[in-house]
Amino acid sequence: xxxxxxxxxxxxxxxxxxxxxxxxxxxxxxxxxxxxxxxxxxxxxxxxxxxxxxxxxxxxxxxxxxxxxxxxxxxxxxxxxxxxxxxxxxxxxxxxx
Numbered sequence: 297x298x299x300x301x302x303x304x305x306x307x308x309x310x311x312x313x314x315x316x317x318x319x320x321x322x323x324x325x326x327x328x329x330x331x332x333x334x335x336x337x338x339x340x341x342x343x344x345x346x347x348x349x350x351x352x353x354x355x356x357x358x359x360x361x362x363x364x365x366x367x368x369x370x371x372x373x374x375x376x377x378x379x380x381x382x383x384x385x386x387x388x389x390x391x392x393x
Contacts, residue, residue, distance in 0.1 A: 314364060314384045314387050314388055314391075315364070315387050315388065315390070315391035316363060316364050316365070317361045317362065317363045317364065318361065318362055318387060318390040318391050319360060319361050319362075320359060320360055320361065320362065321393075322390035322391065322393045323362040323386075323390050325390065325393050326386045326387075326389045326390035326393065327386070329389065330386060330389070332376055332386075335376060336356065336372060336376075337356075339372060339375045339376070340352050340353055340356055340372075351368075352368055352371075352372075355368045356368075362390075364383070364384075364387050369383075370383075
């Protein structure tokens, strides 16, 4: 089985920039390749506040694009123990798909 770093494109050099937005298809593919996709729904299900849980679920299911600085996305990244560099690598990978 491949290791996570075999799927992720490492953060860009300073001359390049991380894509600020990727579409849902790209984002979800990058999460699958990183072995993280199946961890997202349980995190959403575990949100205690019902309104916040519903809003997060709607974002996860219906947002056509995922923005790198979206508060929903940042919360999920923190819950997945991703660093900023990890999230940048996911966005870089997603943008390449």
